[in-house]
Amino acid sequence: MNLNKTENTLPITDRTKIKRIPKRGQYEREVVHQILDEALICHVGFVVDNQPFVIPTAYGRVADNLYIHGSPASRMLRSLSNGIEVCVTVTLLDGLVLARSAFHHSMNYRSVVIFGVAQVVEEAGEKLEALRAFTEHVVKGRWSEVRPPSHQELQGTLVLSLPLNEASAKVRTGPPSDDEADYSLPVWAGVLPLQLSTLSPIADSRLLSEITVPEYVQKYTRVHQE
Amino acid sequence: MNLNKTENTLPITDRTKIKRIPKRGQYEREVVHQILDEALICHVGFVVDNQPFVIPTAYGRVADNLYIHGSPASRMLRSLSNGIEVCVTVTLLDGLVLARSAFHHSMNYRSVVIFGVAQVVEEAGEKLEALRAFTEHVVKGRWSEVRPPSHQELQGTLVLSLPLNEASAKVRTGPPSDDEADYSLPVWAGVLPLQLSTLSPIADSRLLSEITVPEYVQKYTRVHQE
Numbered sequence: 001m002n003l004n005k006t007e008n009t010l011p012i013t014d015r016t017k018i019k020r021i022p023k024r025g026q027y028e029r030e031v032v033h034q035i036l037d038e039a040l041i042c043h044v045g046f047v048v049d050n051q052p053f054v055i056p057t058a059y060g061r062v063a064d065n066l067y068i069h070g071s072p073a074s075r076m077l078r079s080l081s082n083g084i085e086v087c088v089t090v091t092l093l094d095g096l097v098l099a100r101s102a103f104h105h106s107m108n109y110r111s112v113v114i115f116g117v118a119q120v121v122e123e124a125g126e127k128l129e130a131l132r133a134f135t136e137h138v139v140k141g142r143w144s145e146v147r148p149p150s151h152q153e154l155q156g157t158l159v160l161s162l163p164l165n166e167a168s169a170k171v172r173t174g175p176p177s178d179d180e181a182d183y184s185l186p187v188w189a190g191v192l193p194l195q196l197s198t199l200s201p202i203a204d205s206r207l208l209s210e211i212t213v214p215e216y217v218q219k220y221t222r223v224h225q226e
Numbered sequence: 227m228n229l230n231k232t233e234n235t236l237p238i239t240d241r242t243k244i245k246r247i248p249k250r251g252q253y254e255r256e257v258v259h260q261i262l263d264e265a266l267i268c269h270v271g272f273v274v275d276n277q278p279f280v281i282p283t284a285y286g287r288v289a290d291n292l293y294i295h296g297s298p299a300s301r302m303l304r305s306l307s308n309g310i311e312v313c314v315t316v317t318l319l320d321g322l323v324l325a326r327s328a329f330h331h332s333m334n335y336r337s338v339v340i341f342g343v344a345q346v347v348e349e350a351g352e353k354l355e356a357l358r359a360f361t362e363h364v365v366k367g368r369w370s371e372v373r374p375p376s377h378q379e380l381q382g383t384l385v386l387s388l389p390l391n392e393a394s395a396k397v398r399t400g401p402p403s404d405d406e407a408d409y410s411l412p413v414w415a416g417v418l419p420l421q422l423s424t425l426s427p428i429a430d431s432r433l434l435s436e437i438t439v440p441e442y443v444q445k446y447t448r449v450h451q452e
Contacts, residue, residue: 015277019301020296020297020299020300020301040319040322040333041317041319041333041335043269043271043280043282043315043317044280045269045271045278045279045280045313046278047273047276047277047278050273050276050311051241051273051311051313051341052271052272052273052278052311052312052313053271053313053339054269054270054271054280054313054314054315054339055315055339056269056315056317056335056337058333070246071246073246074246075245075246085276085277085278086278087271087277087278087279087280088280089269089280089281089282091267091269091282093266093267093422096266096364096365096446098365098368098443099372100372100373101372101373101374101375101379102357102358102361102368102369102372102373102374102375103373103375103376103379103383105361105364105368105372107266107267107284107364109267109282111282113279113280113281115277131328132328135328135331138322138331138333139322139324139418142324142328142331143328145413145414146325146326146327146328146331146411146413147326147327147328147329147408147411147413148327148328149327149328149329150329153327153329157329175428175430175431176430182373183432184434185373186434186436186437187371187372187373187437188371188429188433188437188438188439188440188443189429189430189432189433190427190428190429190430190433191427191428191430192365192424192427192428192443192446193424193425193426193427193428194422194423194424194425195422195423195424195425196319196420196421196422196423197420197421197422197423198418198419198420199419199420199421200419201416201417201418201419202401202416202417202418202419203414203415203416204401204402204415204416204417205401206409206415207414207415207416208410208412210412211412211413211414212414213414214414217324217414217418220322220418
């Protein structure tokens, strides 16, 4: 009996099963969580009158819940509040895969697709915890330094939670895969790795003069985060 | 009479009108094209049985058409081939906006949302041109060096075009916008700029020994592309 294995792996449903190139599919919760924790934005897909909308937005994760938030005036949040089906996709681009033929060019990536129905977070404690996760997801160490949300700001923020029950990851890594005959072609082939990097921080023009750039900004990176 | 102005601006429809924070909305074709040309992947949203799907994929642009492609076995491509409504979203993340309050944290970004119905590209000339644009979009200068698609590869690739007739961009730039009372808080505030950068290229293990890394790989950047 291996309960751990079962709990650590997401159930494969018709919606989450990776059908195209199934070997790229991954269903371990840890893989899904790592991708969600490294990426900064998700793309939220929803349907209004049979019309699909795909909207980029930031998010946070607490355990097996993904949180998004915003103004109650947002069409996306209002629509999702009605309990409709949502598809949230997160993609990290890791490299360009340059093959010897145009046909076999590809990209290395890690993506997560989540299906489900989002719920409005009403309870004040969970709402604050979601907002904390949201800020900490973007910049770890930030929450304890900034002014926390006021009562009015909390009231004016709509927070939605989406359970990470029906999700899967898709991952491509490694070199190009060329047709055997093409390996003799005099063409450079390989991978050009990509990563999101930072430039020098730009201090706000009204920054108090004694304030220095915090270490969590100076050493900011999305890679190898725990 | 200013025909140019009209032609250079996309019509604002109910679907493309930026309703949340309308000052961030931009409808100039040039702005939309620049964002599409700089980004590498899009997120394609479509509906099957009232269920939204959001799938990341690469793309190319030729004039006022966006092209995506893949295997005819792909659910996404098969679904879109049926002439259903699609929403394609492209997002560039430009920076983290760190305000003095948690509430006013934000991100600088440039995004494009395109609505429409995709069409299968049947004509061989347009299909090849789309695949050229696709490769050149990812790595400019690559197409002329690699083995072009064979007849069989062309036959086995489904190419779809989506007209850029109903699209808009949304752009946030600049510093945080804090509540007046918060400017006196002893908290660092400003922007941490982000950009997609490259690491050293990884040559394929079967690369012929005399082949050096091409300049378009060595000097690769997505920024300031023409």
